Amino acid sequence: MENLTTRQQEIFDFIKKEIEFNGYPPTRSEIAKVFGFKSPNAAEDHLKALKKKGVLNIISGASRGISINKEDIGIPVIGLVSAGGPILAQENIEKRIPSSQNILSHGVDFYLRVKGDSMIEAGILENDLIAVNKKAQIKKGSIVIARINDEVTVKTLKSISPELVILQPENSNYSDIEVNPKVEELSFEGTCVGLLRDFA
Amino acid sequence: MENLTTRQQEIFDFIKKEIEFNGYPPTRSEIAKVFGFKSPNAAEDHLKALKKKGVLNIISGASRGISINKEDIGIPVIGLVSAGGPILAQENIEKRIPSSQNILSHGVDFYLRVKGDSMIEAGILENDLIAVNKKAQIKKGSIVIARINDEVTVKTLKSISPELVILQPENSNYSDIEVNPKVEELSFEGTCVGLLRDFA
DNA sequence: TTCAATACTGTATATAATTACAGTTATGGA
DNA sequence: TCCATAACTGTAATTATATACAGTATTGAA
Numbered sequence: 001m002e003n004l005t006t007r008q009q010e011i012f013d014f015i016k017k018e019i020e021f022n023g024y025p026p027t028r029s030e031i032a033k034v035f036g037f038k039s040p041n042a043a044e045d046h047l048k049a050l051k052k053k054g055v056l057n058i059i060s061g062a063s064r065g066i067s068i069n070k071e072d073i074g075i076p077v078i079g080l081v082s083a084g085g086p087i088l089a090q091e092n093i094e095k096r097i098p099s100s101q102n103i104l105s106h107g108v109d110f111y112l113r114v115k116g117d118s119m120i121e122a123g124i125l126e127n128d129l130i131a132v133n134k135k136a137q138i139k140k141g142s143i144v145i146a147r148i149n150d151e152v153t154v155k156t157l158k159s160i161s162p163e164l165v166i167l168q169p170e171n172s173n174y175s176d177i178e179v180n181p182k183v184e185e186l187s188f189e190g191t192c193v194g195l196l197r198d199f200a
Numbered sequence: 201m202e203n204l205t206t207r208q209q210e211i212f213d214f215i216k217k218e219i220e221f222n223g224y225p226p227t228r229s230e231i232a233k234v235f236g237f238k239s240p241n242a243a244e245d246h247l248k249a250l251k252k253k254g255v256l257n258i259i260s261g262a263s264r265g266i267s268i269n270k271e272d273i274g275i276p277v278i279g280l281v282s283a284g285g286p287i288l289a290q291e292n293i294e295k296r297i298p299s300s301q302n303i304l305s306h307g308v309d310f311y312l313r314v315k316g317d318s319m320i321e322a323g324i325l326e327n328d329l330i331a332v333n334k335k336a337q338i339k340k341g342s343i344v345i346a347r348i349n350d351e352v353t354v355k356t357l358k359s360i361s362p363e364l365v366i367l368q369p370e371n372s373n374y375s376d377i378e379v380n381p382k383v384e385e386l387s388f389e390g391t392c393v394g395l396l397r398d399f400a
Numbered sequence: 401t402t403c404a405a406t407a408c409t410g411t412a413t414a415t416a417a418t419t420a421c422a423g424t425t426a427t428g429g430a
Numbered sequence: 431t432c433c434a435t436a437a438c439t440g441t442a443a444t445t446a447t448a449t450a451c452a453g454t455a456t457t458g459a460a
Contacts (some may be wrong), residue, residue, distance in 0.1 A: 005406070022259075023267030024224045042408050044449060049406080059222075063263035063416060063447050067223030104398050123325040123397070143399070163445055195397035197323070198304050199343070207437070227417055244419060249436080262416050263446060275453050402460085407453075416447065424439075430432085 003142060004053060011035070011046045012055055017036055027068040077111040077129060097129075097196075106193035109134040112145060112154070119143070122170035124195060130154060131194035143192035148177070149185050154192065204253060211235070211246045212255055216268055225266040270296075277311040277329060297329075297396075306393035310336040312345060312354070319343070319354060322370035324395060330354060331394035343392035348377070349385050354392065 004012060011083050014034060018026045026034075029041035047066065050056050059065030079094035097111060111129040122143065124130065132145055144157045146167060155167035158176060165186060167177040204212060212374040214234060217232060219227045226234075231243035249268065250256050259265030274296035297311060311329040322343065324330065332345055344357045346367060354369035358376060379386050 007407070019223065022265050024220065024262075025262070028449085029447070037408070039409050039411085040447080041451095043408080045407070060414075062224075063227070063446070065448085087456095104397070109357070120323065121440075123320065123323040125323040128323070147282070177363050193399050195395070195399075197395035199393050199395075205436070227420085229417070237438070239439050239441085240417080241419080241421095242441080245437070261418070261446075265418090404457105404459090406457080407455085410452085411450105413450085414448090416445100418445080420441105420443085422440085425437085427434105427436080429434090430436105 004050070004055065008046060008049055008053070011043075012050055012068075015056065015066060020067065025064045027064055034189035075108050075110055077113065079113050104131055104194040106131075106133045106136060108132065108193065109190060111196060112152075114154060118171050118174050119156075120171050122156065124154070124170070125197065127197075129196040129198075130192045131196065132190040133193045134190040136191040136193060138188050138191060145189040146191065147185075147187045147189055148179055152189065153177070204250070204255065208234075208246060208253070211243070212250055212268075214258070215266060219268065225264045227264055227343055275308050275310055277313065279313050304331055304394040306331075306333045306336060308332065308393065309390060311396060312352075314354060318369035318371050318374050319356075320371050322356065324354070324370070325397065329396040329398075330392050331396065332390040333393045334390040334392040336393060338388045338391060345389040345392065347385075347387045347389055348379055352389065353377075 011031065014029055014031065015025055018030075018143075020198070028040035028043040028047070031037070032040045035043075035045060035077070047056070051058050055069055057067045057069060065166075075097050075183070076093040077095050077097060077198055078092045094113065108131040110132050112132055114124055114126055114128045114130055117126055119125075124143075130143075130145070136142075138144055138157065140157055140159060142157055143154060144167075145152065145154055146157075147153075150158070153167070155169055155177065158166040158168040160166075163180055165179045165181060167179065211231065214231065215225060218224075218230075228240035228243040228247070231237070231246070232240045235243075237243060247256070247258055255269055255271060257267045259267070260329050274395050276293040277297060278292045279294035294313065308331040310332050312332055314324055314326055314330055317326055319325075324343075330343075330345070336342075338344055338357065338360070340357055340359060342357055343354060344367070345352065345354055346357075346365075347353075350380045353367070355369055355377065358366040360366075360369040363380055363382055365379045365381060367379065369376070
């Protein structure tokens with residue numbers, strides 16, 4: 001997918017929102033009206049551009065025949081996180097899971113595939129997908145996605161202070177991880193707000 | 201919601217399927233064509249009936265202005281199962297979770313809220329939602345939703361033969377349940393194909 | 401500097417789509 | 431028996447919609 005221009009992204013987001021809200025896509029005129037275009041053809045041009053860039057599909061002749069390509073809907077699933085870059089970098093995205101907005105009570109920014117068995121006593125198994133909210137407040141007792149020296153890990157946050165953060169695995173075979181944020185690089189990618197398991 | 205007639209249910213299901221597949225609702229003519237109506241007005245009549253029964257909404261004047269009422273989309277979540285009736289009876293439906301079709305690799309007929317801790321060693325905790333497929337083959341080793349003498353339970357199917365079915369809890373504090381289908385009433389409501397947990 | 405792409409205005413038209421009106425047939429109550 | 435509901439056919443008109451064509455202005459890359 002080529003990158004969209006600011007304007008194109010706006011149009012695209014509007015279409016997406018309309019589909020979600022109304023249950024059907026907008027017409028050219030409706031787009032034009034919302035964006036203040038004096039001609040429906042401005043919308044037509046945008047649709048053509050968006051189609052060309054591969055983010056949506058237009059069924060010729062059909063009214064409201066706009067559909068958003070599946071890959072562009074949905075919440076990204078992060079498999080292995082490559083070192084260095086941001087967690088949501090394109091190369092980390094394993095696939096996408098359709099909207100699912102209302103499935104969980106919190107917003108989900110991405111899903112993270114669980115590696116290892118360090119959380120089994122919290123009912124989190126290997127290969128489960130953890131639903132992560134990036135903005136939810138990081139607090140004691142919640143399950144957090146932390147990045148320590150560029151390595152991503154999922155643990156319960158046992159305690160947090162300026163010079164000592166304790167991350168607790170939920171598996172009696174493992175011991176707590178103690179990090180001094182002033183010495184080691186520590187950041188929080190988000191909080192676990194849900195879990196998805198697929199018995200494939 | 202009043203009950204739909206067979207025909208109305210067919211039309212409704214078709215509309216739902218179209219929205220999911222195409223991303224936008226069908227026109228009257230498209231409905232008529234699929235069902236073999238010679239007049240688009242037959243579809244119009246059906247839409248009016250469906251609207252009257254409250255399962256969908258029609259935006260007058262808008263092409264493809266059909267939207268399905270949120271309560272009628274989605275997969276039902278079953279909380280407590282009342283004795284006697286079928287598991288999917290209206291009174292058992294706690295809420296509905298939007299489509300999510302492609303979230304799990306198997307089809308999901310309903311979600312069942314887990315009571316108790318008998319499956320914690322399989323990573324299934326109390327209040328988790330188990331995704332259930334009604335038609336998937338019941339086989340040894342899979343987690344099944346069984347009904348024994350009208351009581352619904354989730355267990356691993358350890359062994360199955362005409363006179364002895366062994367259901368195994370995944371919790372060392374509990375012991376296996378042995379059922380003779382010839383003596384006790386035993387039926388399978390489905391197989392567990394996934395799990396959903398919401399950290400509310 | 402020339403060209404393609406972006407971002408529109410303005411006009412026009414074929415056709416897609418909604419939807420009313422007038423019927424027909426069958427069914428199952430009241 | 432009468433009437434409402436369901437499930438259609440058939441016709442037709444209004445309006446909603448897609449979409450082509452002809453422009454204009456701006457920008458950034460070749």
